[in-house]
Amino acid sequence: MFPDPDSQHFDDASKHGRRVRNFRHERGNWASYVYAVFHPQEEFGEMLEEVIYAARKHGIVLTKMEEFHISLSQTVIFRHHWIKPFVQSLRERLCSVNRFLCVADQLKVYVNKEKTRTFLGLEVSTGHQQLLDIVSEVDKSLQEFNLETFYENPSFHVSLAWCVGEVTKPLQGTCLLELQKVVDEFEDSDVLTRFYADDIFCKCGNKIMSIPLH
Numbered sequence: 001m002f003p004d005p006d007s008q009h010f011d012d013a014s015k016h017g018r019r020v021r022n023f024r025h026e027r028g029n030w031a032s033y034v035y036a037v038f039h040p041q042e043e044f045g046e047m048l049e050e051v052i053y054a055a056r057k058h059g060i061v062l063t064k065m066e067e068f069h070i071s072l073s074q075t076v077i078f079r080h081h082w083i084k085p086f087v088q089s090l091r092e093r094l095c096s097v098n099r100f101l102c103v104a105d106q107l108k109v110y111v112n113k114e115k116t117r118t119f120l121g122l123e124v125s126t127g128h129q130q131l132l133d134i135v136s137e138v139d140k141s142l143q144e145f146n147l148e149t150f151y152e153n154p155s156f157h158v159s160l161a162w163c164v165g166e167v168t169k170p171l172q173g174t175c176l177l178e179l180q181k182v183v184d185e186f187e188d189s190d191v192l193t194r195f196y197a198d199d200i201f202c203k204c205g206n207k208i209m210s211i212p213l214h
Helices: 042-056 080-094 128-143 174-185
Strands: 029-037 069-071 076-079 100-111 117-124 157-164 194-197 199-204 207-212
Touching: 029 080, 029 128, 042 157, 042 174, 076 080, 080 128, 080 199, 080 207, 100 128, 100 157, 100 174
Parallel strands: none
Antiparallel strands: 029 069, 029 076, 029 199, 069 157, 100 117, 100 194, 117 157, 199 207
16 A cells, blocks of 8 residues: 555755755655766865865855766656656666766856755766767656656756855856866866766665666
8 A cells, every 4th residue: 555645744944954845745755856976086076175165255155965966857756656667668768878978077057946046067068969868768758657857958967066045146257267267277177077977877765776878
């Protein structure tokens, strides 16, 4: 038997940095998304700390992301019994896709749809077309469950840090140029901002399933 779908969980924003949850939590519903992982080298963390420090000089306090990835779908709600067939559908669609190189080296500012959080990210240059091809397959699997597909013209990126609210204007212009200079002038930045997409992941609630690429 499935849990009662009307059972509610009241979210305590103080437990996650005053961030606002986009979906009401209901038992039996699983917030889910598809993504590729970026495993940074140790020196990447040092570069990011310098970027965050430079932003603080402009009065912008950023919090480093706990993990780094490239989103390949929006966050959608799965029923529990959809998870296995969705992942199986995705495995079949991606079974012949080869691993590929990504380079994410251009800083860009993003804000979520609700304008509750602003992100500083590194936009992907090399690997953009391969990511588009994967998103096309992810969208097809999502459509099998009548779920929302990805953005029409996506800016694939690795989110680095965030802050509450919309602070896009303060981060743009001179500030963003100075932050980009930190990245460009950091030793071996051309190595630190590249990685191979070896697996595609689907996270459903606390469950993470991987789909290896060849």
